[in-house]
Amino acid sequence: MEKFFQLKAHNTNVKTEIMAGITTFMTMAYILAVNPGILSAAGMPAGGVFTATALASLIATLVMALIANLPIALAPGMGLNAFFAFAVVLGMGYSWQLALTAVFVEGIIFILMSFFNIREAIVKSIPANIKKAVSVGIGLFIAFIGLQNAGIVVNNDATLVGLGNVTSGPALVALIGLVLTGVLLALKVKGALLIGIIGTTIIGIPFGVTSIPQGWSPLKAPDAPLLFAFEFDKMFTLDFLVVLFTFLFVDIFDTIGTLVGVTTQAGLINKDGSIPRAKQALLADAIGTVAGAALGTSTVTSYIESASGVAEGGRTGLTALTTAALFGVALFFSPVFLLVPGAATAPALILVGLFMLSPVKDIDLSDYTESIPAFITMIFMPLTYSIAEGLVFGILAYIFLKAISGKIKDVTLVTWVVGFFFVLKHLI
Numbered sequence: 001m002e003k004f005f006q007l008k009a010h011n012t013n014v015k016t017e018i019m020a021g022i023t024t025f026m027t028m029a030y031i032l033a034v035n036p037g038i039l040s041a042a043g044m045p046a047g048g049v050f051t052a053t054a055l056a057s058l059i060a061t062l063v064m065a066l067i068a069n070l071p072i073a074l075a076p077g078m079g080l081n082a083f084f085a086f087a088v089v090l091g092m093g094y095s096w097q098l099a100l101t102a103v104f105v106e107g108i109i110f111i112l113m114s115f116f117n118i119r120e121a122i123v124k125s126i127p128a129n130i131k132k133a134v135s136v137g138i139g140l141f142i143a144f145i146g147l148q149n150a151g152i153v154v155n156n157d158a159t160l161v162g163l164g165n166v167t168s169g170p171a172l173v174a175l176i177g178l179v180l181t182g183v184l185l186a187l188k189v190k191g192a193l194l195i196g197i198i199g200t201t202i203i204g205i206p207f208g209v210t211s212i213p214q215g216w217s218p219l220k221a222p223d224a225p226l227l228f229a230f231e232f233d234k235m236f237t238l239d240f241l242v243v244l245f246t247f248l249f250v251d252i253f254d255t256i257g258t259l260v261g262v263t264t265q266a267g268l269i270n271k272d273g274s275i276p277r278a279k280q281a282l283l284a285d286a287i288g289t290v291a292g293a294a295l296g297t298s299t300v301t302s303y304i305e306s307a308s309g310v311a312e313g314g315r316t317g318l319t320a321l322t323t324a325a326l327f328g329v330a331l332f333f334s335p336v337f338l339l340v341p342g343a344a345t346a347p348a349l350i351l352v353g354l355f356m357l358s359p360v361k362d363i364d365l366s367d368y369t370e371s372i373p374a375f376i377t378m379i380f381m382p383l384t385y386s387i388a389e390g391l392v393f394g395i396l397a398y399i400f401l402k403a404i405s406g407k408i409k410d411v412t413l414v415t416w417v418v419g420f421f422f423v424l425k426h427l428i
Contacts, residue, residue, distance in 0.1 A: 001318060005069060010315040016190075017071075020314025021322020023194040024073050027345050027352075028305040028323075029337045030149075031057070031075045032330055038081045039298065042089035042096045047223030052295035054331045055225060060288020060300045061324035064317065068280035071309055071319035072262055074288045075327075077301035079386065080250060084298040088243050097231040102240060104230060104293035106247045110286030119282045123256055125414035128273045130394050131260050132359035133374035137381035137390045138261035138304050143353025144382040149342035150174030170343035173200060173209045177347040185351065193308055193348040200344040209343050222331045226296025249425050251299050253388035255285045257381075258302040265356050266310045304387070308348050311355045369405050373398035392422045 001007060001014055035053045036046040053076055060074035088099045113119050126134075147153040151171040156162030164171045180203075181196030189195065204210030234240055259282070263275050270276060281302075288300035309319050330337050360378075365371045377394030381387055399419045402410045 005316040005318045007316060007318070012313055012315045014318065016313040017316060017318035018322050019191045019194060020071060020309035020312040020319040022326065023191070023197070023312045023348070024071070024303075024306050024309030024314065024319060025323045025326040026194060026197045026340065027308040027348050028073060028075060028303050029326075029330065029340060030342060030345060031078070031303075032334065033338050034078070035076050035081055035297065038085050039096070042085040042099070044096050044226065044296065045223070048226045048296055050334065051222045051331065052225040052292065052297040054222070054327050054334075055295050056288055056292030056297050056300050058324050058327040059291045060284055061320050061327065063284040063287050064281060064302075065320035065324060066317060068277045068284055069317035070263065070268070070277065070281055071266060071314035071316060072259065072281065072302050072306045073309070073320055073323040074285060074300050074302050076292060076297045077251065077254060077299050077303075080247065080254075080301065081298040083246065083250070092239060092243070094234075094239075094243070095231060097229045098234055098240070099243070099298075100226075100293050100296065101230045101232060101235065102243045102247055103299050104290060105235070105244055106251065106299065107286055107289030107291075107293055109248060110251070110289060111283065114279060114283040114286050117279060119252065119256070120279050121414050122252070122418055123260065123275060123278050123282075124273075125412055125418050126256070126260065126391070126395065127370070127373070127398055127410075127415070129363050129370045129374045130377050130391070130398060131264060131269070131273060132363050133377040133394060134257050134381075134387075134391065135261040135264040135356050135359045137378040138257065138307065138387060139353040139356025140378060141353075141382040141385075141387065141390075142304050142307060142356070143350045146174075146346040146349030146353070149349070150346035151343070152346070169207065170204075170209050170341065173204045173207050173341075174343040174346040176200070176203055177344060178350060181347045181351060191312060193312055193351065196347050197340065197344050200347060201340050204341055204343055209341050210339060211341075212339065216335060218333055218336045220332065220334050222334075228294055229296055230293075245425075247299055249421075250386075250388050251285070251289070251301050253391045254386075255282065255302045257387035257391050258304050258306070261304065261356065261387075262302075262306050262310055264359055265307055266315055268315070305349070305352075307356055308352045311352050369398070369401040369407055369410075372401060392425070395419055396422055 036049040040046040057075040151164040154164040177200030184192035292300040381390035
């Protein structure tokens with residue numbers, strides 16, 4: 001373990017890494033319940049999607065652990081699965097088999113882009129202050145997801161968002177869990193986030209938030225995945241290319257944003273601002289997407305919930321290896337993991353949002369050509385519900401402000417090219 005993952009060099013140990021991996025898994029295990037629910041709306045068998053979700057997450061996270069040695073877990077991406085089901089299948093009228101074909105082709109393109117260092121070049125093109133802002137933006141985004149999952153923040157037709165009913169149900173349980181987890185953190189208890197998730201799940205039982213079905217059993221044999229359910233006959237239509245481009249664009253910048261944010265939070269960024277083993281990390285994402293499509297699920301991407309494991313001290317691929325192993329266990333113990341309600345993981349996500357704010361102090365706020373793009377990046381992520389859009393508008397603001405203020409030399413050629421594709425994406 002020490003030799004392979006270089007634990008001492010990263011100032012960590014086996015116990016810390018395993019606890020971090022469990023914490024990451026617990027905060028993202030909801031995908032095992034949510035993904036089958038969303039994709040089944042497109043006519044896909046929920047049991048097969050559950051198996052595909054667990055296996056694709058296991059494969060991609062294992063590659064991240066063993067090839068990239070980073071504490072980042074992967075799974076089918078939220079948002080991309082909704083686009084798959086509601087836009088491509090139900091909206092455009094395509095079959096789910098053709099949508100899987102688009103995901104598969106996207107994954108192949110990603111692998112080629114990774115081999116030719118195109119995605120790595122995009123990562124390097126992101127200005128230093130925007131990289132810091134990405135961490136902060138993801139922190140705000142992940143806290144917002146936690147508040148939303150718990151029902152503390154709800155939809156309001158007049159103001160877009162508002163305060164939910166915090167005197168009962170999931171919101172109350174989440175607030176109790178927030179206090180519990182906060183106290184554990186204040187007392188510097190190791191594994192505070194994980195203990196908080198387990199404790200909040202138990203607290204939720206008398207409140208009716210944690211539901212234990214009658215005749216509940218922890219064991220369940222996995223259903224067969226939806227292997228190689230592809231349709232290649234409509235690949236060269238304009239609509240297919242638009243679908244492919246959308247999957248491609250969103251996944252590239254969601255993954256890059258997550259990679260930058262989590263590695264910044266973990267203190268793994270090199271002195272020159274580059275991400276260690278970025279090529280291998282991006283390759284893990286590409287392999288996961290190809291494997292996921294072949295198994296029967298939507299695009300696989302790096303998860304911002306990985307920040308919860310980093311907050312517990314995870315610094316190496318051993319954290320990801322632990323998370324991958326738990327996805328394997330989940331195949332047979334799905335009823336156990338599906339017991340954990342959103343209200344129980346919400347406190348961990350909210351507090352991870354706090355942990356990810358620290359890079360804001362290193363952003364140069366006196367230079368408005370740097371601080372305005374950074375601020376736009378931070379604020380757009382939670383408010384557009386998209387890591388990718390935060391990066392898009394932050395980098396476009398950076399290019400525009402540098403160009404009109406006489407600092408055009410600060411903008412690299414690759415940044416210009418990336419900006420051009422951002423504009424093209426929105427025009428399309």
